[in-house]
Amino acid sequence: MATTIRDVAHRAGVSIATVSRALRDATSVTPETRARVTQAAADLEYVPSQLGRQLAQGRHAANGIVFPDLSGPYYAEVVLGYESVAAQLDRSVLILSTHGRRDADTLVTGLAARCDGLVVLGPTVDDEVVHRLNRRGTPIVLVARTPLVDVDSVNAENNASGTLLGEHLVAAGARTILFVGDPEATADVAERFAAISAAAERDGASVTVEPVSDFSEEAGVHAARQALARRRTTKSLPDAFACANDELALGLMLGLRDAGLRVPEDAIVSGWDDVMAARYAGLTTVRQPMRDLGVHAAQLLDQLINRTRETPVHEVLPTELIVRQSTTPTAGGTTR
Amino acid sequence: MATTIRDVAHRAGVSIATVSRALRDATSVTPETRARVTQAAADLEYVPSQLGRQLAQGRHAANGIVFPDLSGPYYAEVVLGYESVAAQLDRSVLILSTHGRRDADTLVTGLAARCDGLVVLGPTVDDEVVHRLNRRGTPIVLVARTPLVDVDSVNAENNASGTLLGEHLVAAGARTILFVGDPEATADVAERFAAISAAAERDGASVTVEPVSDFSEEAGVHAARQALARRRTTKSLPDAFACANDELALGLMLGLRDAGLRVPEDAIVSGWDDVMAARYAGLTTVRQPMRDLGVHAAQLLDQLINRTRETPVHEVLPTELIVRQSTTPTAGGTTR
DNA sequence: CCGGTTTCTGTAACCGGTTACATCACCGTG
DNA sequence: CACGGTGATGTAACCGGTTACAGAAACCGG
Structure with missing residues (x-):
């Protein structure tokens, strides 16, 4: 050769x-x-030859990252932040997307054998797998996942922004709020729901739940139809829809408009994430520091790999409420 | 250990x-x-130990992929398609984002030393680097890049859809079309411009160029301002804006609307790529089979790595014109 | 001019697998 | 019963680097 x-x-x-x-x-x-x-x-x-070098040094000089998908901007941004730091530290980044794969466990285990440490992002594999790798000594950082006591984690704040959002919705005139998304699904959603509903109820609004677990646009459209169907019997529609993420919210808005309803005049809608499309749809949402999540994860992982630190760390990064037309009936105009 | x-x-x-x-x-x-x-x-x-195994077998069992960014959905989708095939072939995927890094050459060369072959996506490094690696025997596939004779490539069709788009714009009433984007920038854009303008001119419209080379939203906003500024002197605005990509088009629409102009009534706008936001903005555009680009690239690369094939292959995948409200004044309503 | 450092370089043992080749036991056949 | 053939296993060389250790050369002060 x-x-x-x-x-x-x-x-x-x-x-x-x-x-x-x-x-x-x-x-x-x-x-x-x-x-x-x-x-x-x-x-x-x-x-x-990097192969010879790596074997001699006993290290891969590579980090792994596992994510469900790259389709939305969410995970892509996290990956970018992660990659930028890893590159600085002169480490390669190995990726693994688990979306729609049933053998995710095997794949993640395989990935772990090919790098010095890895980041597990969102709903990809069971905690059981994380625990197993952790016990085996693989450095791991969880991102956008329910934290485990003995594993590092980085997450975005849900409470403060949720509270702000709840208050904002009521201030915008909401009396009956429907939370679209399953609070049981993940800890993240549970926190968002808890914060929003606590704030809204404190301010005198009532909150009910539409337990959607598929966080897609289609599911959002479907949720809108559900609500419209119920209107026939209950003679009333919620005047605000707080969705677990932006894609649900965007789909929901489509669904409402298809039925001739105007947002925000007839109902206000909020999302969560601030994806790019949210801006064009004028969707009120909560922005997460996605890139920073990746950056922090990479830094924590590096500490683990270099054994600079012993005790697990759990970081929570701040978020920001972004108010747009979908919740500001007074500001005029159907979403532009 | x-x-x-x-x-x-x-x-x-x-x-x-x-x-x-x-x-x-x-x-x-x-x-x-x-x-x-x-x-x-x-x-x-x-x-x-994968290290020992890899050294003994003389292969990394990993593929690299180089892209400018993951922020837009474009490259992310390509990467996903690529990753899915690579995973099936039991190969890991190493990523490298070059966005805003001046030492991209070095990084790519380093990456090449860590995998059995790589895909180079879009405007990341000079052809010179590609040639050098190719000479050295590194299997390479170019994607969304001007093809080089002796290197495999996969690209999306520009000609047919460009022609369709040109015809569509004229049919929608365009007489004076402004192409926003620099045809000199990349071969892709050159092809799009050539096809659009040839078709439009054949049908009796005139086409001018606004040579924007930064394909961002901000650049789009700026281009709109430019056009509006020129209106003061020329007393006329182009009645159609054909943009080199969606982000330019989305920015341009924002810019026009900020000036009180309505799309599509006062001017029609088209993009290229069909990013997610394009749907919500009602933007007419050309959809590329992004995921398939990645899939095909992975397959070609695998052939190179396994020496199944000798002669270079240049694939061109079909695209599709997606007509939405931004170019259909008759269909009513400002973008919903 | 000598012994002791210091500085540079070579030898060889790793790292943890794969695999060509040798070995050996056991099989069926003439 | 001797013999060629077959199949399972062991031996050891390799893959291409890094690095502990040893040895040699140069340098130092007394």
Whole structure:
């Protein structure tokens, strides 16, 4: 195959150990030999085999990241933040998307064997798998997942923004709020729901739940139809829809408008995440520092890999309420 | 560190060669010894070191992919398609985002040393780097890039859809069309521009160019302002804006509306890519089979790695014109 | 001019697997 | 019963680097 360190050693007239040293340490090698080795390496277009190097050093110099999907902007941004830090630390990033794969457990275990540590993002594998890897000594950081006591985690704040959102909805005129999304699904959603409903009820509104567990646009459209169907019997529609994420909210808005209802005049709608489309749809939502989630995760992971730290850390990053037309009937105009 | 193949061999009372065989080949090992080895491996919770394995086999069992960014849905989708195929082929995927890094060349070269082959996506590194790696024998597939004769490539069709789009714009009433985007920037954009303008001019419209090279939303907003500023002197605004991609188009629409103009009544707008936000903005655009680009690239790359094929292949995947409200004044209503 | 450091380089043992080849036991056949 | 053939297993060489240790050369002060 390619030229090896021995070829270079031979050409430069030195031993392989010297080549190895000359090409890495500036020190501990005479400038002359160093020059000779460098020249020989250049002549032969020598590129050190990372495989040999990694085996000798006993490290992959690579980090893994597991996520459900990259379709939405959410995980993609986290991955980008993660990658940027990893690259700085001179580590490669291995990705694994579990979306729609039943053998996710196996794949994640396989990934773990190919890197020095990994980040597990969102609903991908069971906690059981995380625990197993953790016991085995694999450095792991959880992101956007229910934290486990003995595993590092990074999450976005839900409480404060949820409270703000709840208050905002009531201030915008909501009396009956429907939370769209299953609070049982994940801890994140549970927190959002709890915060929103607590604030809204404190301010005198009533909150009910539409337990949707598939957080997609289609599910949002469907939820709208459900609510409209119920209107026939109950003669009333909720005047606000607080959705567990933006995609649900966007779908819901489509569903409402298809039925001739106007947002925000006839009903106000909020989402969560602030995806790009939310801006164009004028959707009120909560922005998460997605890229920062990735950045922090990479930093924590690096500490674990380098054994700089022993005790687990659980970070919570702040979020921000973004108010747009979908909840501001007074500001005029159907969503532009 | 962890338990090695020698520990297992010792416990099972066999040689390491036998362990190696027993754990991979079903054949060439007695069922009894096989069972004994398997048991020993299980007892010791043995996980084969991928490093050792990779070095011995002389392959990384990993593919790389280089892209500018994951922020838009475009590259993310390609990456997903790529990853899905790679996973099936039991190969890991290493990612590298070059966005805003000046040392992209070095990083890509480094990446190439860590995998068996790689895909280079969009405007990331110079052709010169690609050529160098190619000469060195690294299997490479280019995606969404100007093809090079001796390197595999996968691209989306621009001509047919561009023609359709050009015709559609004129049919929608466009007489004066402004192409927003720099045709000199990339071959892709050049093709789109050529097809659109040829068709439009054939049908009697005139086409001018606003050579924007930053394909961002902000650039779109800016382009709108430019056009509006020019209106003061020329007393006229183009009645159609054909943008090089969706983000430009979305920004442009924002810019026009901020100035009180209605889309599509006062001017029609088209994009290219069909990002998610395009749907919510009602933007007419051209949909590319992004995921398929990734899938095909992974397949081509696999052929290169396994030396199944010698001669370079250049694939062109079909695209589709998606007509929405931004170019259909008759269909009524400002974008919903 | 000598002994003791210091500095540079080479030898060889790793890292943890795979695999060519040798070995050996056992089989059926003439 | 001797012999060639077959199939299971062990031995050891490799993959391509890193690095502990040893040895040699150069340098130092007394």
